Amino acid sequence: MPQLEIGGTTYEVDEDGFLQELDKWGRGFAQGYAAVEGIEGELTEDHWKLIDYIRDYYAQFGIAPMIRKMCKDTGFDLKRIYALFPSGPAKGACKLAGLSKPTGCV
Amino acid sequence: MVKRKTPMLDELEKGKWPSFVSDIKQEAESRNETDVDLQTPKEVCDDLLDLLELSFKDREGHWKHGGIAGVFGYGGGVIGRYCDRPEEFPAVKDFHTLRVNQPSSYFYRTEFLRKICELWERRGSGLTNMHGSTGDIILLGTTTPQIEEIFWELTHNLKQDLGGSGSNLRTPNCCIGKSRCEFACYDTQEACRNLTMEFQDELHRPSFGYKFKMKFDGCPNGCVASIARSDMSVIGTWKDDIRIDQEAVQAYVAGEFKPDGGGFAGRDWGPFDIVKEVIDLCPTHCMAWNGKKLGINNRECNRCMHCINTMPRALRIGKETGASILFGAKAPILEGAQLSTLTIPFMRMEEPFNEIKELVGKIWDWWSEEGRSRERLGELMQRKGFAKFLDVCGVKADPRMIKEPRSNPYIFWKEADIPGGWERDIKDFRKRHQK
Ligand code: HEM
Ligand code: HEM
Ligand code: SF4
Ligand code: SF4
Secondary structure, three states, X not given: OOEEEEOOEEEEEOOXXXXXXXXXOOHXXXXXXXXXXXXXXXXXXXXXXXXXXXXXXXXXHOOOOOHHHHHHHHOOOXXXXXXXXXXXXXXXXXXXXXXXXXXXXX | OOOOOOXXXXXXXXXXXXXXXXXXXXXXXXXXXXXXXXXOOOOHHHHHHHHHHHHHHHOOOOEOOOOOOOOOOOOOOEEOOEEOOOOOOHHHOEOEEEEEOOOHHHOOOHHHHHHHHHHHHHXXXXXXXXXXXXXXXXXXXXXXXXHHHHHHHHHHOOOOOEOOOOOOEOOOEEOOHHHOOXXXXXXXXXXXXXXXXXXXXXXXXXXXXXXXXXEEEOXXXXXXXXXXXXXXXXXXXXXXXXXXXXXXXXXXXXXXXXXXXXXXXXXXXOOOOHHHHOHXXXXXXXXXXXXXXXXXXXXXXXXXXXXXXXXXXOEEOOOOEEEEEEEOOEOOOXXXXXXXXXXXXXXXXXXXXXXXXXXXXXXXXXXXXXXOOOOOHHHHHHHHOHXXXXXXXXXXXXXXXXXXXXXXXXXXXXXXXXXXXXXOOHHHHHHHOOO
């Protein structure tokens, strides 16, 4: 299992970089990871808005929200989400939010 | 260095059919000899074969479930795959596949094919699949750090984009259409390209509950099998009459023209018999031949294409052409395989294709609102009923949508359709009907 060190803390992540120990998540993890996912500098208010929304939803329902729902509830359209998280809502935003890997499909 | 020992896979090389095992071995040898500056492990094909042999032996797959790999700006186009025994098979530790948007109808220049093979040998496994069942160029197997590099080269040097994967619009696909085929009732390439460009966002940035495919066939011969393989099947058709050249019909009967464009040559089928081979095979029995003249009762013709395919020099599609639009085909994951259902009997297919774009918009809105996660449009149509679906599309039920009277009795009256609504005056009723 690959490990990742951010700000002195070591995290277990899977091969795609998704956090394995969900309870270890902290704001430092998200900020520390941002650059890898193509985000320059400090995470902005809008980044946090999306990250917090995803975490709340996950805490409530145990899954990541559907993209359309994410757009509706946050008021961000898809373009804005990709502008905030260039690698996209699943690979980028969910990863920074510390969710486990969304199960994908070809 | 060849470490491969694959007795079970070797079995798959026997017999007269092409073998993917032989193909992968061939690429493995060529990677060992090449002087190309390989950016991915040299042993990728060897490890792939060894890993598959192990899977056969264990009777278990050795790929992990799913994987998320991609390029910045896009959420689709790359299918992430990781091996679950990376220490033993390091060269296929990560083995991601790229879907690349194919050119319409697969028109290539050899120069392009050489370039894409060169790129894929250098930055991938060298293994391609031309073409995947989605229609894309499939580049099988590369490592994570290569993905952005490949994307850059693809888009800048080869001018080709990634295709769709995941819960998004899959790369639209079309038959060869008007570029080569006289049966084409509309320009499939134009329609396919136009809608591909219109829906770039839906193609590259997944936002649906599941995949959505659209395919364009120029006529009911269905060379891209849109009716079986796409959520939206656009199939060319005509409204008026099949054009008949009676002299050419005579020429077929006299044996001057070969039936089916000479397609069944190589065996003696005896002289062409128009009654046996055309008239009697018309599925709606709407053709007649009196020895001199061919007649078609066009109102009964269901455009199966048989007569036109058999005598293409004598029969032509009508002049008033467009497409029928059908929805909801899918493969058998839930509920079994399903063909798509006729929804729009006729639509003109001309630039800028606004009518079909509006229709697609309405359907996506409904599907996104009502559909469950991983529910294909065809399943939602079944769950909610076809009457509801017609409502969403804003079209009225029509006898042409009914395949057999008993299999889809989906015309329900709504109160608004009934003069006076559901309210009835019982006294008034009894004046006309005894108890
Ligand atoms: C039990 C395991 C698997 C199942 C049930 C499965 C199922 C499927 C299905 C249903 C499709 C769609 C085929 C189509 O559109 O006709 C597909 C496509 C694909 N699968 Fe799998 N798959 C499995 C394992 C794998 C593995 C291990 C890999 C790679 C290492 C893989 C790579 C792909 C790729 C690249 C495609 C897309 C091919 C194309 O677009 O033509 N799959 N798979
Ligand atoms: C609004 C009025 C009616 C409705 C909604 C209705 C509905 C149905 C339905 C759903 C079936 C089953 C069809 C199938 O699955 O094959 C059926 C069969 C039948 N109905 Fe009606 N029906 C109506 C009026 C009538 C009337 C007025 C008659 C006779 C005068 C009638 C005679 C029959 C017969 C004989 C069958 C059996 C046909 C067969 O299976 O061959 N129905 N009806
Ligand atoms: S689907 Fe019809 S129009 Fe298209 S290539 Fe096939 S025969 Fe020709
Ligand atoms: S197209 Fe098919 S249904 Fe129509 S006349 Fe020819 S054979 Fe008959």
